[in-house]
Amino acid sequence: MDIKQTIKDLALKYGMDMCGVASVDRFAESPPGTHPEEILPGCKSVIVIGVRLLDGIIQANFRSFEDGMSQLKGLYGTYAYTILPNYELAYACYAVAQTLERATGEVAVPLSTGPMTNGKQISLRHAAVAAGLGEFSWMSIVLTPEFGPRNRFGAILTTAEIEADPMYSGVSLCNNCGICTKVCPTNAIGEYGSDDKHSCKVGEREFTYATVSMPRCYVAEHALRKEFGGKEDLIDNPDPTWDEVNEAMSKLPVSELGLQHADSWHCGRCLSYCPAGKWKQRFRDKNLSKGAGAVS
């Protein structure tokens, strides 16, 4: 049996759009505590699966950003952020790990995939790049050729030695347009070209991307101000520390609006307006968005 093909077919059967394999040596620069071999001694391969976000849900985000239909933010939260992609990825990771263990007798660890599942074991961004699915963008997340940043990833570590896929080496997927920086409502993403950036090495490739202020991003994502769907302005500092964010989070009122216990807005403006991944054909040409100028 060709185990690599079996796994790839299985991932697609479980609703995934992509699957790639990285050899563990591509993680040589991982910080302590996040290296695959620390999580699974003897790990030889990291399998990464990815699912695209529905164009229909990204367009619901445009209706919210451009037409004031803030009630639609829940669609993005459910189908593109906390609920569906994470559960779907979790099921697919589990199925791949089960198949690997049954077929090879090797060990396979499905990792968790997002905030709802406490998913911080390894950096899934680095793993997706290592497995050849795409490359880092200025806004720090991974662009794939077909869907741009509108993907979510999951990973399975295994002691099975599976032939690695080549890393992405095609044309640059990020065109450095700076749209992500301009549309961010909390100014969380550094200006393109500024010195405030990160570098990292995955396999033989080096990447540079903006420093993204995650506390600032958190303010928009977790509805910590009224402009982001919150009931109160729980934070005033435009450049908050994690302590300030955590204090504001502790004051979030319990929400009765759906599965989550707290209000959230989920934002995703950077991801929605990034032109990579055929944005024009998917959204502009179908009159689904007026473009980044409508919100920046």
Ligand code: B12
């Ligand atoms: C928590 C989290 C958040 C928090 C951030 C909190 C924080 N303290 O960082 C918040 C809620 C703000 C957030 C925001 C968003 N997130 Co988020 N997030 C995560 C999550 C679950 C964990 C991040 C984490 O702590 N990882 C663990 C640490 C170790 O990894 P790291 O921070 O990425 O790595 C750093 C270092 O440790 C080191 N490093 C780590 N590993 C390695 C390996 C090598 C080889 C090297 C060289 C270096 C290195 O480099 C990094 C830079 O310092 C990841 C899933 C995941 N496991 O990666 C998703 C994830 C990164 N998010 C994702 C997304 C989509 C978003 C949003 C767009 C959500 C939205 N609003 O729609 C925004 C992105 C904003 C932006 N422009 O970046 C996706 C990205 C998909 C993609 N296309 O790349 C991920 C991968 C989830 C998924 N399952 O796909 N996120």
Ligand code: SF4
């Ligand atoms: S919006 Fe432009 S600069 Fe930002 S990640 Fe996408 S292509 Fe790169």
Ligand code: SF4
């Ligand atoms: S998700 Fe929103 S707040 Fe966070 S970086 Fe992207 S645009 Fe900014």
